[in-house]
Amino acid sequence: MSEPLIEVKNLKKYFPIRGGVLQRTIGYVKAVDGVTFTINKGETLSLVGESGCGKSTVGRTIIRLYDKTDGEVFYKSIPIHSLKKSELRKLRPKIQLVFQDPFSSLNPRLRVGDAIGEALLDHGLISKNELRDKVIETLEICGLAPYHIDRYPHEFSGGQRQRIGIARALILDPEFIVLDEPVSSLDVSIQAQIINLLMDLQQQKGLTYLFISHDLSVVEHISTRVAVMYLGSIVEMAARDELFDHPLHPYTQALLSAVPIPDPDLKRERIILEGDIPSPANPPKGCKFHTRCPIAKDICREQIPEYKDVGGGHFVACHLV
Amino acid sequence: MAKNIVEFRNLKTYFYTEEGVVKAVNDVSFSIREGETVCVVGESGCGKSVTALSLMRLIQSPPGKIEGGEIIFDGRDVLKLSEAEMRKIRGNEIGMIFQEPMTSLNPVLTIGEQLMEPLMVHKFMSKKEAWNKAIELIKQVGIPRAEQIMTSYPHELSGGMRQRIMIAIALSCDPKLLIADEPTTALDVTIQAQILDLLRKIKQERNMALMLITHDLGIVAEMADYVVVMYAGKVIEEAPVRELFKNPKHPYTRGLLKAKPIIGKRQDKLYTIPGQVPNPIGLGNYCYFSDRCEYAMDICRQKIPQLTADENGHKVACWLYEGEWKK
Numbered sequence: 227m228s229e230p231l232i233e234v235k236n237l238k239k240y241f242p243i244r245g246g247v248l249q250r251t252i253g254y255v256k257a258v259d260g261v262t263f264t265i266n267k268g269e270t271l272s273l274v275g276e277s278g279c280g281k282s283t284v285g286r287t288i289i290r291l292y293d294k295t296d297g298e299v300f301y302k303s304i305p306i307h308s309l310k311k312s313e314l315r316k317l318r319p320k321i322q323l324v325f326q327d328p329f330s331s332l333n334p335r336l337r338v339g340d341a342i343g344e345a346l347l348d349h350g351l352i353s354k355n356e357l358r359d360k361v362i363e364t365l366e367i368c369g370l371a372p373y374h375i376d377r378y379p380h381e382f383s384g385g386q387r388q389r390i391g392i393a394r395a396l397i398l399d400p401e402f403i404v405l406d407e408p409v410s411s412l413d414v415s416i417q418a419q420i421i422n423l424l425m426d427l428q429q430q431k432g433l434t435y436l437f438i439s440h441d442l443s444v445v446e447h448i449s450t451r452v453a454v455m456y457l458g459s460i461v462e463m464a465a466r467d468e469l470f471d472h473p474l475h476p477y478t479q480a481l482l483s484a485v486p487i488p489d490p491d492l493k494r495e496r497i498i499l500e501g502d503i504p505s506p507a508n509p510p511k512g513c514k515f516h517t518r519c520p521i522a523k524d525i526c527r528e529q530i531p532e533y534k535d536v537g538g539g540h541f542v543a544c545h546l547v
Numbered sequence: 548m549a550k551n552i553v554e555f556r557n558l559k560t561y562f563y564t565e566e567g568v569v570k571a572v573n574d575v576s577f578s579i580r581e582g583e584t585v586c587v588v589g590e591s592g593c594g595k596s597v598t599a600l601s602l603m604r605l606i607q608s609p610p611g612k613i614e615g616g617e618i619i620f621d622g623r624d625v626l627k628l629s630e631a632e633m634r635k636i637r638g639n640e641i642g643m644i645f646q647e648p649m650t651s652l653n654p655v656l657t658i659g660e661q662l663m664e665p666l667m668v669h670k671f672m673s674k675k676e677a678w679n680k681a682i683e684l685i686k687q688v689g690i691p692r693a694e695q696i697m698t699s700y701p702h703e704l705s706g707g708m709r710q711r712i713m714i715a716i717a718l719s720c721d722p723k724l725l726i727a728d729e730p731t732t733a734l735d736v737t738i739q740a741q742i743l744d745l746l747r748k749i750k751q752e753r754n755m756a757l758m759l760i761t762h763d764l765g766i767v768a769e770m771a772d773y774v775v776v777m778y779a780g781k782v783i784e785e786a787p788v789r790e791l792f793k794n795p796k797h798p799y800t801r802g803l804l805k806a807k808p809i810i811g812k813r814q815d816k817l818y819t820i821p822g823q824v825p826n827p828i829g830l831g832n833y834c835y836f837s838d839r840c841e842y843a844m845d846i847c848r849q850k851i852p853q854l855t856a857d858e859n860g861h862k863v864a865c866w867l868y869e870g871e872w873k874k
Contacts (some may be wrong), residue, residue, distance in 0.1 A: 276735035383823050384591075413590035413762065415820040418806035422817055440735065443765075447808035447817065470811070484740035485810050486765025490788045498744055499737045502705040 230264040231402055231434045232288065237261050237297035239280075239287045243507060255507045257283040259458035260297070262533075265402070270428065270435040272445040274481070275455035276503055281438045284455070285404040288436065289321045290314060301402065319349055322395035326407035328387030332379040338365075339375035342394045351398070360397065368393040369423060385416035389423070396427065404436045409444060421448060442485050446470050451539075454478045457506055457514040460533065464540040474542045477515050513545065521546060551619070552724055552756045553602065554578040558616035560594075560601045563609060567828040571597040573780035574616070576854070579724065579773075584750065584757040586767040586788075588803075589777035592824060595760045598777075599726045603643060604633050621723060639669040642717030646729035648709035652701040658685075658712055659697035662719060669720045684715040689745060707738035711745065718749060725750070728760045743770060764807055768792060776800050779825055779835040782854055786861040796863040798840045834866065842867055 240254040257280045265271045273281040286292050288299050290306050299306045301321060309317065325331040332341055343361045346352045352360055362372045368389045379387060388408060395403055405424065409417040425448060427433060439445050445452055446466065453463040454477065462475040473479045480497040487494075499518045504510055510517050516526040525545050533543040560572040572594045579585045587595045600606050602618050604625060617624045621640065625633065637643075645651045653661060662684060663677035672680065678697070685693040688711040701709055710730060717725055727746065731739035743766065750757050759770055767774055771788040776797065784797040795801045805818035822839040834840070837847040846866050854864040 276737065385823060413824075414764075414803055414807050415590060416823065418808075418817040418819040419821075421808070422819055425816075442736070443808040443810045446810055446813065467813075480737060482810065484736040486739075486743070486763060486769045487810060488764040488768045488792065488804065488807065490768040490771075490792050492768075496740065496744075498740050502707055502738070503735070 228266045231267045232265040233300040238295040240295045269450035272437040272449040279455040280458040319398035322400040323404045364397040462542045549581040551578045554619040556617040559614040569827045582754040586771035593777040594780040639720045642722035643726040644713045688715045724756045
C-alpha cells in the first residue's frame with residue numbers, strides 16, 4: 227500500500243447561525259461533523275452525497291479555505307491548520323482546487339493567459355520572460371491552443387473554461403488537487419472529454435485527487451476509493467469495486483438504486499427514500515439517517531452508530547450491518 | 548394506435564441577435580400520441596426547450612420569432628390562435644413544469660393561492676371548491692399536511708416539495724399534455740427518483756401524454772415510450788425507446804450513449820465525441836454534426852441529410868444510411 231498524502235482526523239466545521247437584534251450566535255450548522263480519512267499518493271478519493279451533506283465544505287476545509295472548528299488535516303505529516311499564514315502560503319502551490327462553475331470562477335476581465343500565469347508569478351516560481359512559454363505549454367497539455375492565451379473567458383465554451391480552470395491549477399505543479407464537481411455543469415459529450423483529461427493528467431504526473439461529486443456514475447468511473455457522506459458525516463467508505471458491488475449502508479444502497487440507467491429493458495428493484503434531507507442545523511438524534519431509512523430500528527433513533535471497519539478497509543456506520 | 552395529441556410540422560423558431568440569426572428550432576417535425584411519453588434529448592442549446600416553449604407560444608418576441616411551420620394540438624394549429632384562445636389552452640389543456648422549482652413559483656403568494664388560481668380561472672370554481680380541489684391535489688402529489696402547506700410560502704418548502712407543488716399546479720386542470728422541461732435536473736438523485744416515480748404514477752392514472760425534455764439518457768430509458776434526439780436545432784434521430792437504445796443509428800446518438808459512464812459498467816477510458824457543438828449562427832447547407840463525426844464523408848459537408856424512416860419506423864437524418872433506404 228502506498229503512503230498517505232493527506233490525513234484528515236476528526237475534522238469538524240460548524241458555521242454559526244446568527245439571529246436576533248444583536249446578531250448573536252443562536253446555533254450552528256454542523257456542515258462537517260467529525261470526518262476521518264486518508265488519501266494515498268496517486269489515488270482518487272471521491273466524496274459523494276446530496277446537496278448540503280458537507281462534501282464541498284470538507285474539500286475547502288482540507289485546503290484551509292475555511293478554518294476548521296476541530297480536528298486536523300495533515301499534508302505529508304504537516305498539520306495544515308496549525309501553520310502560520312506565511313508557511314501556509316509556501317504550501318499553497320502544492321494543493322490546488324478546481325471549481326464546479328467554469329463561468330463564475332474566472333475573472334471576466336483577465337486574459338486567460340494572465341489568469342493561468344498569475345499564481346506562478348505571485349509565488350515567485352518563474353521569471354516574467356519564461357512565463358509565456360510555460361502558460362502555452364500548460365494550455366496545450368490541457369487541450370487548448372496557444373493562441374487562446376490572449377483571449378478573454380467569455381470567448382470560451384463551458385468545457386473549454388473548465389480546461390482553463392484545470393490549467394490554472396496544474397501550472398503550479400501541484401501534488402494534490404481538490405476537484406469540486408468539475409464536470410457537473412457540462413454536457414455529456416464534453417463531460418467525457420474532461421474526465422479523460424483529468425485521468426490522463428493523473429497518470430502522467432502522479433497527481434492525487436479528492437473528487438467531489440453527486441454523480442455516482444462519474445464517481446464509479448474515476449475513483450480509486452469512495453466515501454459516501456450524509457449530513458456532515460461519512461456513512462460508508464470503501465474501495466471503488468467493493469462499494470459499488472457490495473454497498474452496506476442503506477443510504478448507499480438507496481443512492482445507487484436511484485441512479486437512472488440507460489437501458490430500457492433493465493428492471494430493477496428500486497429503493498425510493500421517503501421525505502427530504504433534514505436540515506444540518508438540526509440533525510436527527512441517533513443515526514442521522516434514521517428518518518429516511520427503510521429499515522430503521524429503535525436503536526437507530528437513540529444511539530449514534532459507530533464508524534467501523536468491517537474488513538478490508540470497508541468502513542460503515544450503521545447499527546444493522 | 549392512439550391518435551396524435553400534438554404534431555410539430557416543420558417548426559422554425561429563430562432568434563434575432565446582434566451577431567446574427569440563431570435558428571434554435573430549425574425545421575423540426577415530430578408528434579406525440581395520446582397517453583404517450585415522448586422524451587426529447589439533446590445537449591444545451593440544441594433547441595429542445597425552445598420547441599416546447601413554441602408549443603406554449605411562450606417565445607419572447609423580440610428577439611424570438613416563430614418563422615414557420617405548424618403545431619397542431621388536438622386538431623387546432625396553435626400558431627394561428629388568438630392570444631385569448633391561447634390563454635385557454637395554457638395551464639388548462641397543456642400543463643408545464645420547469646427545471647427550476649425555485650424560480651417558477653411566485654415568492655409572495657402562498658402555495659394555496661397559486662394552486663387555486665388556475666382552477667378559478669379555467670374551471671370557474673368558487674373559492675371553496677378550488678380550496679378543496681387544491682388540497683386533494685397536494686395529497687395526490689404525495690405531500691402530507693396539505694392544509695398547512697396551503698398557507699405556506701414557497702421559501703418554506705424544500706426543492707423536492709416545490710417541484711411537487713409545480714406538478715400539482717400543472718395537473719390542476721386535467722391537462723391532456725404535460726410538458727416537463729428538465730424537471731429533476733436541479734434535484735438530488737434520491738429526490739429525483741421520487742419525482743420520476745410520481746410522474747409515472749400520475750401519467751398512468753390520467754392517461755395523459757407527457758413531453759419530457761432531458762439531457763439524461765438514464766431518465767430517457769426509464770420514462771420514455773418514444774425518443775426524439777435533437778442536435779443544433781434539428782431532429783437527427785427518433786424511434787421507440789427500445790429500438791433507439793438497442794440500435795442507435797446516428798453517430799451522435801451512438802456517441803452520447805458511449806460517452807456516458809454507466810453504473811455497474813466499468814471501463815478504462817470513456818469514449819469521447821471530439822470538438823464541441825457548432826456556433827448556432829450562420830450554419831450552412833451541410834450536416835451540422837459533420838465536423839465532429841468520425842464517419843463524415845464528402846456529401847456530409849455539402850448537403851443537409853433529411854430525416855428518413857426505415858421499415859420499422861426508426862427515423863434518422865444521416866447520409867450513412869441513405870444507401871440503405873434505396874435498396
